[in-house]
Amino acid sequence: MGRVIVALDQGTTSSRAIAFDLKGRMVSGACEDATPSYPRPGWVEQNPEMLLESQLEALRGCLKRGNIDPGDVLAIGIANQRETTLLWDRQGRPLMNGVVWQCRRSAPICEKLREEGREAMIRERAGLIIDPYFSGTKIRWMLDALPDGQKRAERGEILFGTVDSWLIYHLTGRHATDVTNASRTMLFNIHTLDWDDELLAMLDIPKVMLPEVLPSSCPVGMMRPEFLGRAIPITGVAGDQHAALFGQCCFEAGSAKNTYGTGCFLLMNTGKEPVASQNNLITTVAWDLGGGAQYALEGSVFVAGAVVQWLRDEMGLIRTSADSEALAQSVQDTGGVYMVPAFTGLGAPHWDMYGRGTMVGITRGTTRAHIVRAALEAIAYQSADVLAACEKDSGIHLTGLKVDGGASANNFLMQFQADILNVPIERPKVWETTARGAAFLAGLAAGVYGGLDELRSLYETERIFEPAMAAADREHGLALWGRAVERAKGWAKEV
Ligand SMILES: Nc1ncnc2c1ncn2[C@@H]1O[C@H](COP(=O)(O)OP(=O)(O)O)[C@@H](O)[C@H]1O
Numbered sequence: 001m002g003r004v005i006v007a008l009d010q011g012t013t014s015s016r017a018i019a020f021d022l023k024g025r026m027v028s029g030a031c032e033d034a035t036p037s038y039p040r041p042g043w044v045e046q047n048p049e050m051l052l053e054s055q056l057e058a059l060r061g062c063l064k065r066g067n068i069d070p071g072d073v074l075a076i077g078i079a080n081q082r083e084t085t086l087l088w089d090r091q092g093r094p095l096m097n098g099v100v101w102q103c104r105r106s107a108p109i110c111e112k113l114r115e116e117g118r119e120a121m122i123r124e125r126a127g128l129i130i131d132p133y134f135s136g137t138k139i140r141w142m143l144d145a146l147p148d149g150q151k152r153a154e155r156g157e158i159l160f161g162t163v164d165s166w167l168i169y170h171l172t173g174r175h176a177t178d179v180t181n182a183s184r185t186m187l188f189n190i191h192t193l194d195w196d197d198e199l200l201a202m203l204d205i206p207k208v209m210l211p212e213v214l215p216s217s218c219p220v221g222m223m224r225p226e227f228l229g230r231a232i233p234i235t236g237v238a239g240d241q242h243a244a245l246f247g248q249c250c251f252e253a254g255s256a257k258n259t260y261g262t263g264c265f266l267l268m269n270t271g272k273e274p275v276a277s278q279n280n281l282i283t284t285v286a287w288d289l290g291g292g293a294q295y296a297l298e299g300s301v302f303v304a305g306a307v308v309q310w311l312r313d314e315m316g317l318i319r320t321s322a323d324s325e326a327l328a329q330s331v332q333d334t335g336g337v338y339m340v341p342a343f344t345g346l347g348a349p350h351w352d353m354y355g356r357g358t359m360v361g362i363t364r365g366t367t368r369a370h371i372v373r374a375a376l377e378a379i380a381y382q383s384a385d386v387l388a389a390c391e392k393d394s395g396i397h398l399t400g401l402k403v404d405g406g407a408s409a410n411n412f413l414m415q416f417q418a419d420i421l422n423v424p425i426e427r428p429k430v431w432e433t434t435a436r437g438a439a440f441l442a443g444l445a446a447g448v449y450g451g452l453d454e455l456r457s458l459y460e461t462e463r464i465f466e467p468a469m470a471a472a473d474r475e476h477g478l479a480l481w482g483r484a485v486e487r488a489k490g491w492a493k494e495v
Protein backbone atom coordinates (compact mmCIF):
# COMPACT_ATOMS: atom_id res chain seq x y z
CA MET A 1 0.00 0.00 0.00
CA GLY A 2 1.37 3.43 -0.94
CA ARG A 3 1.04 6.65 0.91
CA VAL A 4 -2.39 7.73 2.15
CA ILE A 5 -4.35 10.43 3.90
CA VAL A 6 -6.71 9.19 6.59
CA ALA A 7 -9.99 10.91 7.38
CA LEU A 8 -11.68 10.43 10.72
CA ASP A 9 -15.44 10.93 10.35
CA GLN A 10 -17.06 11.02 13.75
CA GLY A 11 -20.84 10.99 13.06
CA THR A 12 -23.97 10.82 15.18
CA THR A 13 -24.31 7.07 14.96
CA SER A 14 -20.89 5.89 13.87
CA SER A 15 -17.18 6.62 13.95
CA ARG A 16 -15.49 5.95 10.65
CA ALA A 17 -11.91 6.06 9.46
CA ILE A 18 -11.24 6.05 5.75
CA ALA A 19 -7.90 6.00 3.97
CA PHE A 20 -7.61 7.74 0.60
CA ASP A 21 -4.78 7.39 -1.85
CA LEU A 22 -3.30 10.56 -3.25
CA LYS A 23 -5.81 10.48 -6.14
CA GLY A 24 -8.68 10.69 -3.62
CA ARG A 25 -9.72 7.05 -4.06
CA MET A 26 -10.85 5.09 -1.01
CA VAL A 27 -8.36 2.36 -0.27
CA SER A 28 -9.48 1.22 3.15
CA GLY A 29 -12.08 1.97 5.79
CA ALA A 30 -13.51 0.84 9.08
CA CYS A 31 -16.59 1.79 11.02
CA GLU A 32 -17.57 1.46 14.66
CA ASP A 33 -20.97 2.15 16.23
CA ALA A 34 -21.32 5.33 18.26
CA THR A 35 -24.83 4.83 19.53
CA PRO A 36 -26.52 7.76 21.27
CA SER A 37 -28.83 7.24 24.26
CA TYR A 38 -32.27 8.78 24.73
CA PRO A 39 -32.71 9.21 28.50
CA ARG A 40 -35.96 11.22 28.23
CA PRO A 41 -38.33 12.17 25.42
CA GLY A 42 -36.50 14.69 23.24
CA TRP A 43 -33.14 14.20 25.00
CA VAL A 44 -30.14 12.75 23.19
CA GLU A 45 -26.74 12.01 24.78
CA GLN A 46 -23.42 10.37 23.93
CA ASN A 47 -20.63 9.12 26.13
CA PRO A 48 -17.47 11.13 25.29
CA GLU A 49 -15.12 8.23 26.11
CA MET A 50 -17.10 6.05 23.73
CA LEU A 51 -16.74 8.68 20.97
CA LEU A 52 -12.97 8.72 21.40
CA GLU A 53 -12.57 4.97 21.78
CA SER A 54 -14.79 4.13 18.80
CA GLN A 55 -12.89 6.64 16.67
CA LEU A 56 -9.52 5.17 17.64
CA GLU A 57 -10.83 1.66 17.07
CA ALA A 58 -12.01 2.66 13.59
CA LEU A 59 -8.62 4.23 12.85
CA ARG A 60 -6.74 1.11 13.89
CA GLY A 61 -9.20 -1.06 11.96
CA CYS A 62 -8.79 1.05 8.83
CA LEU A 63 -5.00 0.71 8.86
CA LYS A 64 -5.13 -2.97 9.65
CA ARG A 65 -7.70 -3.81 6.99
CA GLY A 66 -5.79 -1.86 4.35
CA ASN A 67 -2.44 -3.20 5.51
CA ILE A 68 -1.30 0.40 5.89
CA ASP A 69 1.88 1.18 7.76
CA PRO A 70 1.41 4.21 10.06
CA GLY A 71 4.57 5.59 8.43
CA ASP A 72 2.63 5.86 5.15
CA VAL A 73 -0.07 8.09 6.64
CA LEU A 74 0.94 11.54 5.41
CA ALA A 75 -1.76 13.40 7.29
CA ILE A 76 -5.02 13.01 9.16
CA GLY A 77 -8.17 15.06 8.58
CA ILE A 78 -11.12 15.21 10.96
CA ALA A 79 -14.78 15.67 10.09
CA ASN A 80 -17.34 15.49 12.86
CA GLN A 81 -20.98 15.70 13.84
CA ARG A 82 -21.41 19.35 14.72
CA GLU A 83 -22.91 21.22 17.73
CA THR A 84 -22.73 18.18 20.03
CA THR A 85 -21.42 19.68 23.25
CA LEU A 86 -18.82 18.18 25.56
CA LEU A 87 -17.30 19.47 28.79
CA TRP A 88 -14.13 18.07 30.32
CA ASP A 89 -11.55 18.95 32.94
CA ARG A 90 -7.90 19.81 32.39
CA GLN A 91 -6.97 16.14 32.80
CA GLY A 92 -9.22 15.41 29.82
CA ARG A 93 -11.89 13.68 31.89
CA PRO A 94 -15.46 14.23 30.68
CA LEU A 95 -17.68 15.90 33.27
CA MET A 96 -20.94 14.47 31.96
CA ASN A 97 -22.37 12.85 28.87
CA GLY A 98 -22.14 14.91 25.70
CA VAL A 99 -25.38 16.68 24.76
CA VAL A 100 -26.05 15.70 21.16
CA TRP A 101 -27.07 18.22 18.50
CA GLN A 102 -30.57 16.73 18.29
CA CYS A 103 -31.20 17.14 22.02
CA ARG A 104 -34.03 19.50 22.98
CA ARG A 105 -33.21 19.92 26.68
CA SER A 106 -32.18 23.55 26.40
CA ALA A 107 -35.53 24.62 24.86
CA PRO A 108 -36.47 26.71 27.95
CA ILE A 109 -33.18 28.62 27.68
CA CYS A 110 -33.96 29.30 24.02
CA GLU A 111 -37.40 30.50 24.94
CA LYS A 112 -35.88 32.97 27.38
CA LEU A 113 -33.54 34.29 24.69
CA ARG A 114 -36.52 34.82 22.42
CA GLU A 115 -38.43 36.63 25.16
CA GLU A 116 -35.41 38.87 25.70
CA GLY A 117 -35.58 39.80 22.02
CA ARG A 118 -32.14 38.41 21.11
CA GLU A 119 -33.17 36.97 17.76
CA ALA A 120 -31.91 39.74 15.49
CA MET A 121 -28.57 40.09 17.31
CA ILE A 122 -27.89 36.34 17.17
CA ARG A 123 -28.82 36.17 13.52
CA GLU A 124 -26.64 39.13 12.67
CA ARG A 125 -23.52 38.02 14.56
CA ALA A 126 -23.69 34.24 14.62
CA GLY A 127 -25.79 33.73 11.48
CA LEU A 128 -28.03 31.41 13.49
CA ILE A 129 -31.62 30.98 14.63
CA ILE A 130 -32.46 30.55 18.31
CA ASP A 131 -32.81 26.80 18.73
CA PRO A 132 -31.53 24.11 21.13
CA TYR A 133 -29.68 22.65 18.12
CA PHE A 134 -26.67 24.93 18.61
CA SER A 135 -24.06 24.47 21.34
CA GLY A 136 -24.44 27.74 23.30
CA THR A 137 -27.63 26.93 25.18
CA LYS A 138 -26.42 23.37 25.73
CA ILE A 139 -23.30 24.70 27.48
CA ARG A 140 -25.50 26.91 29.65
CA TRP A 141 -27.67 23.95 30.60
CA MET A 142 -24.63 21.79 31.41
CA LEU A 143 -22.91 24.44 33.55
CA ASP A 144 -26.16 24.86 35.49
CA ALA A 145 -26.46 21.10 35.97
CA LEU A 146 -22.90 20.57 37.23
CA PRO A 147 -22.19 21.26 40.91
CA ASP A 148 -20.37 24.61 41.01
CA GLY A 149 -20.28 24.45 37.22
CA GLN A 150 -20.26 28.18 36.58
CA LYS A 151 -17.57 28.92 39.20
CA ARG A 152 -15.35 26.09 38.03
CA ALA A 153 -15.69 27.22 34.44
CA GLU A 154 -14.78 30.77 35.44
CA ARG A 155 -11.70 29.45 37.23
CA GLY A 156 -10.64 27.74 33.99
CA GLU A 157 -11.21 24.23 35.32
CA ILE A 158 -13.78 23.27 32.68
CA LEU A 159 -13.12 23.11 28.95
CA PHE A 160 -15.79 23.14 26.28
CA GLY A 161 -15.52 21.63 22.87
CA THR A 162 -17.47 20.11 20.03
CA VAL A 163 -16.48 16.60 18.99
CA ASP A 164 -13.54 17.79 16.86
CA SER A 165 -12.06 19.61 19.87
CA TRP A 166 -12.56 16.62 22.11
CA LEU A 167 -10.70 14.38 19.65
CA ILE A 168 -7.95 16.93 18.99
CA TYR A 169 -7.46 17.49 22.72
CA HIS A 170 -6.90 13.79 23.30
CA LEU A 171 -4.93 13.09 20.15
CA THR A 172 -2.60 16.11 20.34
CA GLY A 173 -3.03 17.87 23.70
CA ARG A 174 -4.14 21.12 22.02
CA HIS A 175 -7.48 22.72 22.91
CA ALA A 176 -8.60 23.85 19.47
CA THR A 177 -11.44 23.81 16.98
CA ASP A 178 -11.90 25.12 13.45
CA VAL A 179 -14.02 28.00 12.13
CA THR A 180 -16.77 25.75 10.77
CA ASN A 181 -17.36 24.02 14.08
CA ALA A 182 -17.08 27.31 15.96
CA SER A 183 -19.75 28.80 13.70
CA ARG A 184 -22.28 26.30 15.10
CA THR A 185 -21.91 27.31 18.73
CA MET A 186 -23.97 30.54 18.78
CA LEU A 187 -20.95 32.13 20.47
CA PHE A 188 -18.90 32.83 17.36
CA ASN A 189 -19.00 35.94 15.22
CA ILE A 190 -19.02 34.82 11.60
CA HIS A 191 -17.84 38.24 10.39
CA THR A 192 -14.82 38.74 12.67
CA LEU A 193 -14.17 34.97 12.81
CA ASP A 194 -13.68 35.16 16.56
CA TRP A 195 -15.59 34.43 19.76
CA ASP A 196 -18.11 37.22 20.35
CA ASP A 197 -18.12 38.90 23.76
CA GLU A 198 -21.76 39.94 23.54
CA LEU A 199 -22.93 36.44 22.64
CA LEU A 200 -20.83 35.05 25.50
CA ALA A 201 -22.28 37.58 27.93
CA MET A 202 -25.80 36.78 26.78
CA LEU A 203 -25.39 33.18 28.01
CA ASP A 204 -22.88 34.02 30.76
CA ILE A 205 -20.32 31.64 29.30
CA PRO A 206 -16.70 32.24 30.40
CA LYS A 207 -14.35 32.73 27.45
CA VAL A 208 -11.61 30.80 29.24
CA MET A 209 -13.43 27.53 28.58
CA LEU A 210 -13.48 27.96 24.78
CA PRO A 211 -11.01 26.40 22.34
CA GLU A 212 -8.65 28.30 20.10
CA VAL A 213 -10.18 28.72 16.61
CA LEU A 214 -8.12 27.57 13.61
CA PRO A 215 -8.67 27.53 9.84
CA SER A 216 -10.08 24.27 8.44
CA SER A 217 -6.86 23.42 6.59
CA CYS A 218 -3.69 24.06 8.58
CA PRO A 219 -1.22 22.33 10.91
CA VAL A 220 -3.36 21.49 13.95
CA GLY A 221 -0.91 19.31 15.84
CA MET A 222 0.81 15.96 15.88
CA MET A 223 -1.19 12.93 16.86
CA ARG A 224 0.82 11.50 19.73
CA PRO A 225 2.93 8.42 18.96
CA GLU A 226 1.24 6.43 21.73
CA PHE A 227 -1.76 5.86 19.43
CA LEU A 228 -0.18 4.41 16.29
CA GLY A 229 3.46 4.02 17.22
CA ARG A 230 4.53 7.22 15.50
CA ALA A 231 3.50 10.87 15.42
CA ILE A 232 1.21 11.83 12.51
CA PRO A 233 0.23 15.40 11.60
CA ILE A 234 -3.42 16.44 11.78
CA THR A 235 -3.84 19.11 9.10
CA GLY A 236 -7.56 19.35 8.37
CA VAL A 237 -10.68 19.83 10.53
CA ALA A 238 -14.24 20.70 9.59
CA GLY A 239 -17.80 20.01 10.64
CA ASP A 240 -19.02 17.04 8.66
CA GLN A 241 -21.46 18.98 6.46
CA HIS A 242 -18.79 21.53 5.56
CA ALA A 243 -16.35 18.74 4.81
CA ALA A 244 -18.99 17.15 2.54
CA LEU A 245 -19.49 20.45 0.68
CA PHE A 246 -15.73 20.55 0.16
CA GLY A 247 -15.52 16.86 -0.74
CA GLN A 248 -18.24 17.43 -3.35
CA CYS A 249 -16.03 20.15 -4.87
CA CYS A 250 -18.76 22.76 -4.36
CA PHE A 251 -16.08 25.45 -4.48
CA GLU A 252 -18.03 28.12 -6.42
CA ALA A 253 -20.81 30.35 -5.16
CA GLY A 254 -24.14 28.80 -6.19
CA SER A 255 -23.04 25.17 -5.98
CA ALA A 256 -24.85 23.00 -3.46
CA LYS A 257 -24.96 19.56 -1.91
CA ASN A 258 -27.41 17.64 0.22
CA THR A 259 -26.21 14.97 2.63
CA TYR A 260 -28.69 12.25 3.64
CA GLY A 261 -27.40 10.84 6.92
CA THR A 262 -29.15 10.75 10.29
CA GLY A 263 -30.44 14.20 9.36
CA CYS A 264 -30.33 16.00 6.03
CA PHE A 265 -28.12 18.99 5.50
CA LEU A 266 -28.32 21.11 2.40
CA LEU A 267 -25.50 23.63 2.03
CA MET A 268 -25.11 26.16 -0.75
CA ASN A 269 -21.81 27.93 -1.20
CA THR A 270 -22.44 31.70 -1.27
CA GLY A 271 -18.86 32.90 -1.76
CA LYS A 272 -16.68 35.25 0.24
CA GLU A 273 -19.52 37.23 1.82
CA PRO A 274 -22.08 35.87 4.28
CA VAL A 275 -25.66 36.03 2.96
CA ALA A 276 -28.22 36.90 5.63
CA SER A 277 -31.22 34.60 5.27
CA GLN A 278 -34.70 36.04 4.91
CA ASN A 279 -36.21 32.56 4.79
CA ASN A 280 -35.18 30.87 8.02
CA LEU A 281 -31.97 29.30 6.87
CA ILE A 282 -28.73 29.75 8.72
CA THR A 283 -25.55 31.41 7.57
CA THR A 284 -22.47 29.39 8.26
CA VAL A 285 -18.76 29.39 7.54
CA ALA A 286 -18.23 26.89 4.71
CA TRP A 287 -14.49 26.66 5.39
CA ASP A 288 -11.35 28.72 5.69
CA LEU A 289 -8.31 27.43 3.84
CA GLY A 290 -6.16 29.96 5.64
CA GLY A 291 -6.88 32.94 3.43
CA GLY A 292 -10.27 33.98 4.81
CA ALA A 293 -13.68 32.42 5.09
CA GLN A 294 -15.94 31.05 2.40
CA TYR A 295 -19.59 31.14 3.47
CA ALA A 296 -22.66 28.98 2.93
CA LEU A 297 -26.39 29.03 3.50
CA GLU A 298 -27.60 25.91 5.26
CA GLY A 299 -30.90 24.20 5.76
CA SER A 300 -30.69 21.59 8.49
CA VAL A 301 -33.32 18.85 8.70
CA PHE A 302 -33.06 16.93 11.96
CA VAL A 303 -34.49 13.57 10.92
CA ALA A 304 -33.81 11.96 7.55
CA GLY A 305 -32.10 8.54 7.50
CA ALA A 306 -33.06 8.29 11.17
CA VAL A 307 -36.70 7.75 10.18
CA VAL A 308 -35.62 4.72 8.15
CA GLN A 309 -33.69 3.47 11.16
CA TRP A 310 -36.77 3.96 13.31
CA LEU A 311 -38.96 1.99 10.86
CA ARG A 312 -36.35 -0.76 11.07
CA ASP A 313 -35.46 -0.80 14.77
CA GLU A 314 -38.61 0.34 16.55
CA MET A 315 -41.45 -0.41 14.14
CA GLY A 316 -39.96 -3.56 12.62
CA LEU A 317 -41.40 -2.66 9.19
CA ILE A 318 -38.14 -3.39 7.35
CA ARG A 319 -35.20 -5.65 8.08
CA THR A 320 -32.45 -3.42 6.71
CA SER A 321 -32.43 0.26 5.73
CA ALA A 322 -31.78 -0.78 2.12
CA ASP A 323 -35.02 -2.85 2.11
CA SER A 324 -36.95 0.41 2.18
CA GLU A 325 -36.15 0.98 -1.50
CA ALA A 326 -37.85 -2.13 -2.91
CA LEU A 327 -40.78 -1.82 -0.51
CA ALA A 328 -41.41 1.81 -1.49
CA GLN A 329 -41.24 0.85 -5.16
CA SER A 330 -43.73 -1.98 -4.64
CA VAL A 331 -46.61 0.54 -4.47
CA GLN A 332 -47.65 3.26 -6.93
CA ASP A 333 -47.87 5.95 -4.26
CA THR A 334 -48.41 6.33 -0.51
CA GLY A 335 -52.18 5.92 -0.81
CA GLY A 336 -52.60 9.43 0.58
CA VAL A 337 -50.36 8.90 3.65
CA TYR A 338 -48.00 11.74 4.64
CA MET A 339 -45.50 11.29 7.44
CA VAL A 340 -43.71 14.20 9.11
CA PRO A 341 -40.78 12.74 11.08
CA ALA A 342 -40.42 15.69 13.45
CA PHE A 343 -39.09 13.41 16.20
CA THR A 344 -36.91 16.15 17.68
CA GLY A 345 -38.86 19.17 16.51
CA LEU A 346 -38.62 20.76 13.09
CA GLY A 347 -35.44 22.34 11.79
CA ALA A 348 -35.18 24.59 8.75
CA PRO A 349 -37.16 26.36 7.52
CA HIS A 350 -39.85 25.85 10.21
CA TRP A 351 -37.75 25.90 13.41
CA ASP A 352 -40.42 24.55 15.71
CA MET A 353 -38.72 23.09 18.76
CA TYR A 354 -42.04 21.70 20.01
CA GLY A 355 -43.00 19.96 16.76
CA ARG A 356 -43.29 16.16 16.96
CA GLY A 357 -43.74 13.37 14.45
CA THR A 358 -47.09 12.80 12.81
CA MET A 359 -48.72 10.70 10.12
CA VAL A 360 -51.91 11.68 8.31
CA GLY A 361 -54.15 10.02 5.76
CA ILE A 362 -54.09 6.47 7.17
CA THR A 363 -56.94 4.19 6.05
CA ARG A 364 -57.73 0.52 6.63
CA GLY A 365 -56.05 -0.06 3.30
CA THR A 366 -52.73 1.49 4.38
CA THR A 367 -49.92 -1.05 4.18
CA ARG A 368 -46.39 -1.30 5.46
CA ALA A 369 -45.19 -0.34 1.98
CA HIS A 370 -47.27 2.86 1.99
CA ILE A 371 -45.80 3.89 5.34
CA VAL A 372 -42.23 3.15 4.30
CA ARG A 373 -42.76 5.06 1.07
CA ALA A 374 -44.28 7.99 2.98
CA ALA A 375 -41.18 8.07 5.22
CA LEU A 376 -38.81 8.18 2.24
CA GLU A 377 -40.92 10.81 0.50
CA ALA A 378 -40.85 12.87 3.70
CA ILE A 379 -37.05 13.00 3.52
CA ALA A 380 -37.33 14.44 0.01
CA TYR A 381 -40.13 16.87 0.91
CA GLN A 382 -38.14 18.23 3.85
CA SER A 383 -35.20 18.83 1.52
CA ALA A 384 -37.51 20.52 -0.99
CA ASP A 385 -38.68 23.00 1.69
CA VAL A 386 -35.05 23.82 2.43
CA LEU A 387 -34.01 24.16 -1.19
CA ALA A 388 -36.90 26.51 -1.92
CA ALA A 389 -35.72 28.74 0.94
CA CYS A 390 -32.13 28.56 -0.31
CA GLU A 391 -33.13 29.67 -3.80
CA LYS A 392 -35.17 32.58 -2.44
CA ASP A 393 -32.32 33.73 -0.19
CA SER A 394 -29.57 33.49 -2.75
CA GLY A 395 -31.57 34.50 -5.81
CA ILE A 396 -29.91 31.53 -7.53
CA HIS A 397 -32.02 28.88 -9.27
CA LEU A 398 -30.18 25.60 -8.86
CA THR A 399 -29.54 23.62 -12.01
CA GLY A 400 -28.34 20.54 -10.17
CA LEU A 401 -27.83 19.17 -6.70
CA LYS A 402 -25.01 16.91 -5.57
CA VAL A 403 -25.90 14.26 -3.00
CA ASP A 404 -24.13 11.99 -0.55
CA GLY A 405 -24.59 10.27 2.81
CA GLY A 406 -25.91 6.81 3.75
CA ALA A 407 -29.48 7.28 2.52
CA SER A 408 -28.36 8.68 -0.86
CA ALA A 409 -27.76 5.02 -1.75
CA ASN A 410 -31.56 4.71 -2.02
CA ASN A 411 -32.45 5.00 -5.71
CA PHE A 412 -36.15 5.46 -5.05
CA LEU A 413 -35.41 8.35 -2.71
CA MET A 414 -33.01 9.99 -5.16
CA GLN A 415 -35.47 9.71 -8.06
CA PHE A 416 -38.29 11.08 -5.92
CA GLN A 417 -36.00 13.90 -4.81
CA ALA A 418 -35.21 14.81 -8.43
CA ASP A 419 -38.94 14.67 -9.24
CA ILE A 420 -40.09 16.80 -6.34
CA LEU A 421 -37.34 19.40 -6.84
CA ASN A 422 -37.55 19.27 -10.62
CA VAL A 423 -33.76 19.38 -10.64
CA PRO A 424 -31.23 16.69 -11.69
CA ILE A 425 -29.56 14.92 -8.77
CA GLU A 426 -25.91 13.99 -9.14
CA ARG A 427 -24.46 11.19 -7.06
CA PRO A 428 -20.65 10.88 -7.02
CA LYS A 429 -18.68 7.66 -7.29
CA VAL A 430 -17.17 8.23 -3.87
CA TRP A 431 -20.17 8.42 -1.54
CA GLU A 432 -18.00 9.04 1.49
CA THR A 433 -17.69 12.69 0.55
CA THR A 434 -17.57 13.86 4.16
CA ALA A 435 -14.44 11.82 4.75
CA ARG A 436 -13.10 12.78 1.34
CA GLY A 437 -13.57 16.46 2.17
CA ALA A 438 -11.64 16.03 5.41
CA ALA A 439 -8.89 14.23 3.50
CA PHE A 440 -8.82 17.02 0.90
CA LEU A 441 -8.56 19.69 3.61
CA ALA A 442 -5.76 17.76 5.31
CA GLY A 443 -4.04 17.03 1.99
CA LEU A 444 -4.02 20.70 0.95
CA ALA A 445 -2.27 21.78 4.15
CA ALA A 446 0.10 18.83 3.97
CA GLY A 447 1.15 19.89 0.46
CA VAL A 448 -0.22 16.71 -1.14
CA TYR A 449 -2.59 18.64 -3.43
CA GLY A 450 -1.63 21.70 -5.41
CA GLY A 451 -5.00 23.44 -5.19
CA LEU A 452 -8.72 23.33 -5.91
CA ASP A 453 -8.30 22.56 -9.63
CA GLU A 454 -6.45 19.39 -8.79
CA LEU A 455 -9.24 18.37 -6.39
CA ARG A 456 -11.87 19.10 -9.07
CA SER A 457 -10.07 16.81 -11.48
CA LEU A 458 -10.50 13.94 -8.99
CA TYR A 459 -14.33 14.21 -8.92
CA GLU A 460 -16.29 11.47 -10.71
CA THR A 461 -20.06 11.16 -11.12
CA GLU A 462 -21.66 7.77 -10.53
CA ARG A 463 -25.26 8.52 -11.58
CA ILE A 464 -27.55 11.39 -12.47
CA PHE A 465 -31.27 11.17 -11.62
CA GLU A 466 -33.32 13.26 -14.05
CA PRO A 467 -36.67 14.69 -12.94
CA ALA A 468 -39.64 12.92 -14.53
CA MET A 469 -42.73 13.98 -12.58
CA ALA A 470 -45.59 16.00 -14.06
CA ALA A 471 -45.76 19.53 -12.63
CA ALA A 472 -49.34 19.04 -11.40
CA ASP A 473 -48.37 15.95 -9.40
CA ARG A 474 -45.41 17.74 -7.90
CA GLU A 475 -47.50 20.72 -6.83
CA HIS A 476 -50.21 18.48 -5.40
CA GLY A 477 -47.68 16.53 -3.35
CA LEU A 478 -45.97 19.65 -2.05
CA ALA A 479 -49.29 21.22 -1.06
CA LEU A 480 -50.41 18.17 0.93
CA TRP A 481 -46.97 17.92 2.52
CA GLY A 482 -47.30 21.53 3.65
CA ARG A 483 -50.63 20.74 5.32
CA ALA A 484 -49.16 17.71 7.09
CA VAL A 485 -46.28 19.83 8.43
CA GLU A 486 -48.76 22.29 9.93
CA ARG A 487 -50.31 19.42 11.87
CA ALA A 488 -46.96 18.36 13.36
CA LYS A 489 -46.16 21.80 14.73
CA GLY A 490 -46.28 22.55 18.44
CA TRP A 491 -47.40 19.07 19.48
CA ALA A 492 -44.99 18.70 22.44
CA LYS A 493 -46.77 21.62 24.07
CA GLU A 494 -50.09 19.74 23.90
CA VAL A 495 -48.97 16.60 25.71
N1 LIG B 1 -30.48 2.30 1.37
C1 LIG B 1 -30.91 3.15 2.31
N2 LIG B 1 -32.13 3.72 2.21
C2 LIG B 1 -32.56 4.60 3.12
N3 LIG B 1 -31.85 4.98 4.19
C3 LIG B 1 -30.64 4.45 4.34
C4 LIG B 1 -30.09 3.52 3.42
N4 LIG B 1 -28.85 3.19 3.83
C5 LIG B 1 -28.63 3.88 4.98
N5 LIG B 1 -29.70 4.64 5.28
C6 LIG B 1 -29.85 5.54 6.44
O1 LIG B 1 -28.76 6.44 6.41
C7 LIG B 1 -28.31 6.71 7.74
C8 LIG B 1 -26.83 6.46 7.83
O2 LIG B 1 -26.17 7.36 6.99
P1 LIG B 1 -24.78 7.97 7.43
O3 LIG B 1 -24.38 8.87 6.34
O4 LIG B 1 -23.90 6.83 7.80
O5 LIG B 1 -25.27 8.74 8.73
P2 LIG B 1 -24.51 9.51 9.91
O6 LIG B 1 -23.21 10.04 9.35
O7 LIG B 1 -25.50 10.57 10.28
O8 LIG B 1 -24.33 8.54 11.05
C9 LIG B 1 -29.09 5.82 8.67
O9 LIG B 1 -30.04 6.60 9.33
C10 LIG B 1 -29.77 4.80 7.75
O10 LIG B 1 -31.06 4.48 8.22
Ligand SMILES: O=P(O)(O)OC[C@H](O)CO
Pocket (backbone or CB within 6 Å): 010, 011, 012, 013, 080, 081, 082, 083, 101, 239, 240, 241, 261, 262, 263, 300
Ligand atom coordinates in the same frame (compact mmCIF):
# COMPACT_ATOMS: atom_id res chain seq x y z
O1 LIG C 1 -23.73 12.82 12.09
P1 LIG C 1 -24.36 13.37 10.86
O2 LIG C 1 -23.62 13.01 9.64
O3 LIG C 1 -25.82 13.09 10.76
O4 LIG C 1 -24.24 14.98 10.94
C1 LIG C 1 -24.71 15.66 12.03
C2 LIG C 1 -24.62 17.16 11.79
O5 LIG C 1 -23.33 17.63 11.68
C3 LIG C 1 -25.36 17.89 12.87
O6 LIG C 1 -25.38 19.26 12.61
